[in-house]
Amino acid sequence: xxxKEIWKPGNMxxxxxxxxxxxxxxxxxxxxxxxxxxxxxTNPAMVSIxxxxxxxxxxxxxxxxxxxxxxxxxxxxxxxxxxGVKSGSKLDKFKETKLTAxxxxxxxxxxxxxxxxxIECAVRDIIALGSHDLFLAEVVSxxxxxxxxxxxxxxxxxxxxxxxxxxxxxxSLGELLGxxxxxxxSSNSQKRRKTHKKQAE
Amino acid sequence: xxxKEIWKPGNMxxxxxxxxxxxxxxxxxxxxxxxxxxxxxTNPAMVSIxxxxxxxxxxxxxxxxxxxxxxxxxxxxxxxxxxGVKSGSKLDKFKETKLTAxxxxxxxxxxxxxxxxxIECAVRDIIALGSHDLFLAEVVSxxxxxxxxxxxxxxxxxxxxxxxxxxxxxxSLGELLGxxxxxxxSSNSQKRRKTHKKQAE
Numbered sequence: 001x002x003x004k005e006i007w008k009p010g011n012m013x014x015x016x017x018x019x020x021x022x023x024x025x026x027x028x029x030x031x032x033x034x035x036x037x038x039x040x041x042t043n044p045a046m047v048s049i050x051x052x053x054x055x056x057x058x059x060x061x062x063x064x065x066x067x068x069x070x071x072x073x074x075x076x077x078x079x080x081x082x083x084g085v086k087s088g089s090k091l092d093k094f095k096e097t098k099l100t101a102x103x104x105x106x107x108x109x110x111x112x113x114x115x116x117x118x119i120e121c122a123v124r125d126i127i128a129l130g131s132h133d134l135f136l137a138e139v140v141s142x143x144x145x146x147x148x149x150x151x152x153x154x155x156x157x158x159x160x161x162x163x164x165x166x167x168x169x170x171x172s173l174g175e176l177l178g179x180x181x182x183x184x185x186s187s188n189s190q191k192r193r194k195t196h197k198k199q200a201e
Numbered sequence: 202x203x204x205k206e207i208w209k210p211g212n213m214x215x216x217x218x219x220x221x222x223x224x225x226x227x228x229x230x231x232x233x234x235x236x237x238x239x240x241x242x243t244n245p246a247m248v249s250i251x252x253x254x255x256x257x258x259x260x261x262x263x264x265x266x267x268x269x270x271x272x273x274x275x276x277x278x279x280x281x282x283x284x285g286v287k288s289g290s291k292l293d294k295f296k297e298t299k300l301t302a303x304x305x306x307x308x309x310x311x312x313x314x315x316x317x318x319x320i321e322c323a324v325r326d327i328i329a330l331g332s333h334d335l336f337l338a339e340v341v342s343x344x345x346x347x348x349x350x351x352x353x354x355x356x357x358x359x360x361x362x363x364x365x366x367x368x369x370x371x372x373s374l375g376e377l378l379g380x381x382x383x384x385x386x387s388s389n390s391q392k393r394r395k396t397h398k399k400q401a402e
Contacts, residue, residue, distance in 0.1 A: 002314040003347040006306050009246045009340040012318050013270060014358060015365050015374060016218055016239060038217060038239030040251045041330040045210045048249065048335075050241045069214060074378060081384035105207050113203040117213050129242035129337070134249075136330070139210040146204040157215060157368045163378060164216050164365050167358045173216060174375030177275060177364060183282035 018165035020070040020080050021049060022101070022110050023060045029101045029110040031093045032057035033084030035165050036132060037069065045139040047121060050132035056089040061135060065123040066107040070115035073161040077170050080163075106141045116160035118143040216367035221271040221281050222250060223302070223311050224261045230302040230311040232294040233258035234285030236366050237333060238270065246340040248322060251333035257290040262336060266324040267308040271316035274362040278371050281364075307342045317361035319344040 019037050024030045036050035047069060051058045061067050072080045079097035086093065094101050100113035104120050111118040121137035148156050163170050220238050225231045237251035248270060252259045262268050273281045280298035287294065295302050301314035305321050312319035322338035329335075349357050364371050 002301065002303060004303070004312075004319070004344040005347050005350070007343040007345060010343055011240050011243060011246050011340070012272075012320055012343050012345075012358070013218060013220070013238065013240050013248055014272070015216070015363055017214060017216060019214065036240045036242070037214065038249070039212050039214050039237045040249065040335050041237070041333045042212060043332040044330075045212050046330055047214055048239070048241065071213075071215070077378050078384045081379060081381065085382055085385050100203065102203060102205070111205075118205070119213055127337075129245075129247055131244040132242045134241050134337075136328075136335075139212070142208040142211055142213050143205040144208060144213075146206050149206070157213070158370055158372070162216055162367060164374065165381075166363060166374065168381045169359055170378040170380075171359070172375035172378060173365065173367065174373035177278050177371040177373060178282060179371075180282065180366075180369045181286055183279045184286050 015164035015166035015171065018072055018080055018084070018163065018170065020072055020076070020083055020112055020115065021057065022068045022070055022112055023057050023064065023066070024110070025108050026101055026103060026110050029094050030057055030060060030088035031083040031097070031099070031112070032088070033080045040136065046124070047119065047137055047139060049135050049137070050129070051135065052132055056087050058133070061123065062126060064109065066109045067121050067123070067135075067137070068104060068107065068109045068111050069119040069121060070112040071117040071160075072163050073116060074163060074172055075161065076114060077163050081170070104141070105143060111143060116145045116148055117157065216365035216372065219273055219281055219285070219364065219366035219371065221273055221277070221284055221313055221316065222258065223269045223271055223313055224258050224265065224267070225311070226309050227302055227304060227311050230295050231258055231261060231289035232284040232298070232300070232313070233289070234281045241337065247325070248320065248338055248340060250336050250338070251330070252336065253333055257288050259334070262324065263327060265310065267310045268322050268324070268336075268338070269305060269308065269310045269312050270320040270322060271313040272318040272361075273364050274317060275364060275373055276362065277315060278364050282371070305342070306344065312344060317346045317349055318358065
């Protein structure tokens, strides 16, 4: 019934976010695009990013112990790709991509103005794994673009055009397939349920 | 130019994978759906998943030090949602979702037959973060469904109908926006470039 082919160990967990991580300072900002990123804890809100030691941003983040995760939309995907390929040691990525570095609310690392969500992070631990070091960080502030607030004051993140990265390719989000918990709700209770649901965690 | 609203710290890193993690044994298998999952290292290939101590699968994985990440497609999204809401302490999730538990190639934890990619993982470390513990694991084997191999022997993961989870909602993948590195390639070199490119890492 199932025909499986067995491969050697490798990275096949997709789709994943591709996020632009900004670091440094307003005076000397940099951006590195990271695909090895994710949420690791709900309370406190924590994320992880993995960075190769050879990358220019590695030492900046290791020393400042701060970075900002900026979510990537359709309008930003070309800039994100560029910031994943090029090194900040050789050029000013904010200038090259024409993106805007904004003052963060807590960390010294800049936000990317054009991103709909900026997640300011403070590094709590760095764990050497092999090719990459894992940076475990606590979220210390979140900034969102007011243009995605609807008339009821809800933030419509999924109308901002977020993208994902899957096996070498960038994709937009497609069809809405369901909301968290839909598999156990009757159609009536789905109509009655609150819009903001506790997320899968 | 940019109007930002500043929020308290929270989990806003989206879209993310929602994966079905299988654990236990063929005789007593379980599935837990995990949104806090990601790749953390290229070499060795490593992933992380975060689990609340209260979850039924927490002790199973902590004791066996093994689990399998099964990628989720459109056909599996209802089952994935169900396995994120219900507890394996009360029911047999394989039976309830009519999914097939298959023998893994290395670990004792079962694969989900219907998933296009099964990633067998061996836990290397468990780090308490707060609400969740972070399980750092090495990929020890990958199984893929042969029906997504094309006539040139390439695996077309992005034709399997993978889904993502974003801010409480499940989405299909939409439009292909570009391949890794497209921002720095001329149109000619894009035509010439190899299909399998080194991925963003």
